[in-house]
Amino acid sequence: MAKAKARKLKLEAQDGEGEFTPRIDVEIAGIHFQNPVMTASGTFGYGQEFAHLIDLNRLGAIIVKGISADPLPGNPAPRIYETEAGMLNAIGLQNVGACTFLEEKLPFLRTLKARCIVNVFGYSTEDYVRCIEILNAGEGIDAYELNISCPNTRCGGIVYGSDPKLTEEVVAASKRAARFPLIVKLSPNVTDIGVFARAAEAAGADALSLVNTFVGMAIDIETRRPRISNLTAGLSGPAIKPVALRLVYQATQAVRIPVIGIGGITSAEDALEYLIAGAQAIQVGTANFYSPDTSLRVIDGIRDYCLRHRLHLAQLIGSLKHGVNGAGEH
Amino acid sequence: MYDEMAQVVENRPLAGRHFLLSLYSPKQARAVRPGQFAMIRLPGRSDVILRRPMSIYDVRSRDLKGGYGLERHGQRPAVLQVLYKVVGRGTRLMAELTPGDRLAVLAPLGHGFFPEEYLAQARDASEVLLVAGGIGIAALLMPARDLARQKIPQRLFFGGRSRHDLVGLSDFKPLVEAITLATEDGSRGYRGYVTAPLAQYLEQRCERRFLILACGPMAMLQVTAGLAERYNHPCLVSMENRMGCALGVCLGCSIRVQGEGHAAYERVCTEGPVFWSNHIVWDP
Structure with a gap:
């Protein structure tokens, strides 16, 4: 914290009149990111799928689809359903498994300027550790994101994310095993996010990311059957943004480690809200599905905003003022 | 596959709430092979967010004359045609499109008829x-x-x-x-x-x-x-299925096929949409 404050002061001192080039790079868990924009796990495959659509080298980081020690087939169809300003999904963490990831997916990711963060999933603490132990051999992995918040698998996932004791257990074991920094992805489906944020921090997490999806449901009234085979599913997209923003803000108030904000970001304005609330970086998720250039637009928009306000990103993060417009300073 | 903004040339109503939508998009139209599909999105809407998968019905020249194969007559395809039926929110909004409107179109997609x-x-x-x-x-x-x-x-x-x-x-x-x-x-x-x-x-x-x-x-x-x-x-x-992205990343369109473990599911958008019928597990 003191270090961050010193950096902030130094940056402020540099800003004289004339040419101003905002710095939008950020350091989290000892890793340097060229900008604070990342693509959320499960919405960006293994990166390569987007290579012909956008310039991947411009991204802050790519967070790959959740990887487990062994490959997983996923849930039966239907797995997704669009809702008002959002979508439900219950994919069931279909993935190629840690070994195939290292052999077939990582070599491409390694060639990029964007950081590579691997989302890790397991059904038991031993599973998480085993997956990390396999991935530790991967050259070019910058960090792990521990998925203890998937709402669509019967055991593991959210079970760990909704019991603070289990959160501590799986984070501590994973941290011990991990060769790379550990980001813990939290579930929003809890009563008090602060309890879980602190549990992860106490167990050694280097950073937090939140939120994963909200547990939701949809029913076809003609057939009176669920829209998703898994019955319940995770809600994402613009619909969740205000709730996710509140949770991210509360998490930043609860811990000293960096927090990465996720939830319904489709524009630079959305991202800036998270950054002002205290997130050190953000992830673009569902928008990747229908507008693959969203992350790049967010990066450009953040830079433009910083330029317009003559602020470096570090000065913007957590700069939320008290009082509302009109009631105090603007 | 190209991600383009395509202009509506015509949105012709047919019988039974069907419409034939013609989109001016030369690059995409020229790349289409039989059996491929397009993902169509109404831009600027935050309530209906996902693109909709639609079979490519035909490709035509700019004046909508001639069908697929028209390059033999010295014309090159420039228009993508999509035949759709109004069934839900997305298609209801599509029915309101008029010439000059612009749509986000990702096409052509999938393997088609190998x-x-x-x-x-x-x-x-x-x-x-x-x-x-x-x-x-x-x-x-x-x-x-x-x-x-x-x-x-x-x-x-x-x-x-x-x-x-x-x-x-x-x-x-x-x-x-x-x-x-x-x-x-x-x-x-x-x-x-x-x-x-x-x-x-x-x-x-x-x-x-x-x-x-x-x-x-x-x-x-x-x-x-x-x-x-x-x-x-x-x-x-x-095969038809709900799709989140059609880029192969959301895994929302996976269907059960012959195969074990990880190979038990394949994506309609990427491995399909056309499959040999005996490859599919019809009663999963």
Whole structure:
């Protein structure tokens, strides 16, 4: 914290009149990111799928689809359903498994300027550790994101994310095993996010990311059957943004480690809200599905905003003022 | 595959709440192969966010004259055509489109009717049977043109709820030897499902070898696949499913196929939308 404050002061001192080039790079868990924009796990495959659509080298980081020690087939169809300003999904963490990831997916990711963060999933603490132990051999992995918040698998996932004791257990074991920094992805489906944020921090997490999806449901009234085979599913997209923003803000108030904000970001304005609330970086998720250039637009928009306000990103993060417009300073 | 903003040239209403949407997008139109699809999004809306998967019905020149294959006459395709039926929120909004409106279009997508493989099978067959249910007809015009150009005889079996669902017949007439129609309400052709006349046709010609191309509702495809298996004919099905991205990353469109573990599911958007019918697990 003191270090961050010193950096902030130094940056402020540099800003004289004339040419101003905002710095939008950020350091989290000892890793340097060229900008604070990342693509959320499960919405960006293994990166390569987007290579012909956008310039991947411009991204802050790519967070790959959740990887487990062994490959997983996923849930039966239907797995997704669009809702008002959002979508439900219950994919069931279909993935190629840690070994195939290292052999077939990582070599491409390694060639990029964007950081590579691997989302890790397991059904038991031993599973998480085993997956990390396999991935530790991967050259070019910058960090792990521990998925203890998937709402669509019967055991593991959210079970760990909704019991603070289990959160501590799986984070501590994973941290011990991990060769790379550990980001813990939290579930929003809890009563008090602060309890879980602190549990992860106490167990050694280097950073937090939140939120994963909200547990939701949809029913076809003609057939009176669920829209998703898994019955319940995770809600994402613009619909969740205000709730996710509140949770991210509360998490930043609860811990000293960096927090990465996720939830319904489709524009630079959305991202800036998270950054002002205290997130050190953000992830673009569902928008990747229908507008693959969203992350790049967010990066450009953040830079433009910083330029317009003559602020470096570090000065913007957590700069939320008290009082509302009109009631105090603007 | 290109991600483009395409301008609406025409959004022509047809019978039974069907529309034929023509989009000016030369780069995409030139790249289309039979059986591929497009993802269409209404830009600027935050309530309806996902793109919608739609079969590419046809490609035409800028003035909408001539169909797929028009490059033979010195014209190059410039317009993508999508045949859709208003069924929900997304298609209801699409029905309001007028010329000049712009849409976000990702196309062409998917494997389509694997060109070499299916043409080889088609040449071996005495006849190709096109089997369509409702809006599934949209996936079959381009392969029908392909086959007609190769002088491969074909026959269309087309079913719908009522006669209003039997759209596009005039486009198929010059391409196929015969058309058999069926409607659930009996308003045209056989009363009942289209798979009934199909079963009869196959039953009476056990000694012949057909190639079946089918697109339509899941139940129709499943029965068609069953008939193909019973009479031992190769059968390609164009599958429909909800899709999040069509880029292969959301895994929302995965369906159960023959295979174990991780190989038990394949993506309609990437490995499909066309599959050999015996590759699919119809009762997962």
